Amino acid sequence: MSRRAFTAGLAISMFAFGAIGAQSAPRIADPDANAQLTSIVSATRDAGLPIEPILSKVQYAIVVAHAPGPRIVAAARAIASRLEIARDALAPQPNALDITAGADALGVPGVEPKELRTVRAASPKQSVAVPLGVLAQLVSNGVTPSKATASVIDLIKRGASPDQMVALGNNVNSDVASGEGATKALDVRMRGLNAVLAPGGGSAAAAAAPGLSSSGPKKP
Amino acid sequence: MTNSDNDPVLRRAIDDLRRLPPLDSEAVRRVVSAAAVARVSPAEDDDMIVARPRRSLTVWTVAGIAAAAAIVGFTLHGVWTSHSPAPVNVASSAPAATKLQTVDRGRENDALPVPQQFVFENARAHRVSIVGDFNGWGASKTPMVHTPDGTSWSVIVPVMPGRHIYGFMVDDSVFTLDPRAPKSRDVDLGTEGSVVIVGRP
Numbered sequence: 001m002s003r004r005a006f007t008a009g010l011a012i013s014m015f016a017f018g019a020i021g022a023q024s025a026p027r028i029a030d031p032d033a034n035a036q037l038t039s040i041v042s043a044t045r046d047a048g049l050p051i052e053p054i055l056s057k058v059q060y061a062i063v064v065a066h067a068p069g070p071r072i073v074a075a076a077r078a079i080a081s082r083l084e085i086a087r088d089a090l091a092p093q094p095n096a097l098d099i100t101a102g103a104d105a106l107g108v109p110g111v112e113p114k115e116l117r118t119v120r121a122a123s124p125k126q127s128v129a130v131p132l133g134v135l136a137q138l139v140s141n142g143v144t145p146s147k148a149t150a151s152v153i154d155l156i157k158r159g160a161s162p163d164q165m166v167a168l169g170n171n172v173n174s175d176v177a178s179g180e181g182a183t184k185a186l187d188v189r190m191r192g193l194n195a196v197l198a199p200g201g202g203s204a205a206a207a208a209a210p211g212l213s214s215s216g217p218k219k220p
Numbered sequence: 221m222t223n224s225d226n227d228p229v230l231r232r233a234i235d236d237l238r239r240l241p242p243l244d245s246e247a248v249r250r251v252v253s254a255a256a257v258a259r260v261s262p263a264e265d266d267d268m269i270v271a272r273p274r275r276s277l278t279v280w281t282v283a284g285i286a287a288a289a290a291i292v293g294f295t296l297h298g299v300w301t302s303h304s305p306a307p308v309n310v311a312s313s314a315p316a317a318t319k320l321q322t323v324d325r326g327r328e329n330d331a332l333p334v335p336q337q338f339v340f341e342n343a344r345a346h347r348v349s350i351v352g353d354f355n356g357w358g359a360s361k362t363p364m365v366h367t368p369d370g371t372s373w374s375v376i377v378p379v380m381p382g383r384h385i386y387g388f389m390v391d392d393s394v395f396t397l398d399p400r401a402p403k404s405r406d407v408d409l410g411t412e413g414s415v416v417i418v419g420r421p
Binding site (some may be wrong): 052053055056058059060062063064065066067071075078079081095097101105107108109127129130133134136137140141161162163164165166167169170171176177184217219 | 331351353356357358359380381382383384385387389395401402404406407408409410411413415417418419421
């Protein structure tokens with residue numbers, strides 16, 4: 001009787017644990033695909049890489065893309081590979097946030113591991129999640145990877161805050177949505193930032209400068 | 221010093237009263253015999269046997285509950301700690317952008333989520349939730365709230381710094397992009413999502 005009570009308590013806890021775990025481990029109808037996904041996730045976890053991007057991708061494929069099993073497996077395998085490449089490029093000790101951001105950036109056509117290595121070299125001790133996010137979005141908008149990387153590196157070296165970088169990315173988004181060319185938009189916005197960033201360090205005034213708030217793109 | 225210490229008569233009387241009478245061995249034997257005959261009944265023994273397991277049951281139950289609480293607690297810790305109160309960013313989708321942020325930099329702070337507000341204009345929808353890589357694309361995880369004027373939906377979500385893809389799930393079935401945010405095509409699946417870049421001052 002007494003042990004039954006203990007077992008019941010443990011069973012309840014395990015059920016709760018399993019239920020919560022199940023939320024982050026979506027299953028699909030294809031048993032073969034499920035087995036392959038389980039294998040990919042296990043291998044990624046064993047490699048010390050974050051598995052959340054893979055789980056998120058699978059869920060996205062189910063909920064939004066309505067993709068078939070083999071396509072989901074291919075997507076999961078691709079992101080697992082990008083996570084590994086990102087970790088190596090962001091060595092020596094990238095955290096999960098950096099690795100995830102690196103993998104996301106590598107998912108943008110044109111962004112290569114060398115861009116990640118360059119950003120990491122410029123910011124060896126700070127998180128590079130935001131710079132990589134801005135880099136990815138600039139390239140996604142049509143800025144060449146080399147120019148986008150150079151701009152982000154310039155901002156890092158001059159002490160721009162993550163919020164200032166976000167403002168740059170959002171404002172270029174806004175300009176491109178308004179019909180302006182991505183490269184020209186980046187040049188204009190960089191000049192705006194240069195005006196408020198000191199040569200050797202950042203300035204809080206940048207965030208408050210006209211056209212540099214991170215409120216995001218305005219609808220044309 | 222009391223009166224009894226000074227008065228010898230009184231002290232003798234007290235001593236006499238304190239002296240125990242000699243033991244009556246026969247009386248002792250009778251009391252012991254009676255006690256032996258009337259010793260604890262079987263019914264009372266049963267009660268004692270049951271009483272121990274009751275104590276044991278309580279211990280095991282408490283242990284079970286504690287184990288359950290510990291496991292659930294550790295599991296939920298990672299989920300709930302991400303909801304730490306902090307200033308709010310308004311996503312690029314917000315028609316009226318207001319932003320409050322604290323000034324903190326460094327790698328540790330970069331690992332903390334930043335509350336981000338998302339706003340979606342749709343007066344005809346019955347239900348709207350936000351789905352994105354920040355909530356595992358869980359269609360029912362983050363429902364949005366109808367604004368008082370009935371024209372829009374709003375929600376504040378803790379989002380880690382960086383670039384994120386998201387969209388709105390309308391009436392549990394229709395995935396809709398944020399018309400005010402830039403789009404990004406998923407390289408693996410070919411579908412589009414809205415983009416938000418979250419930072420920290």
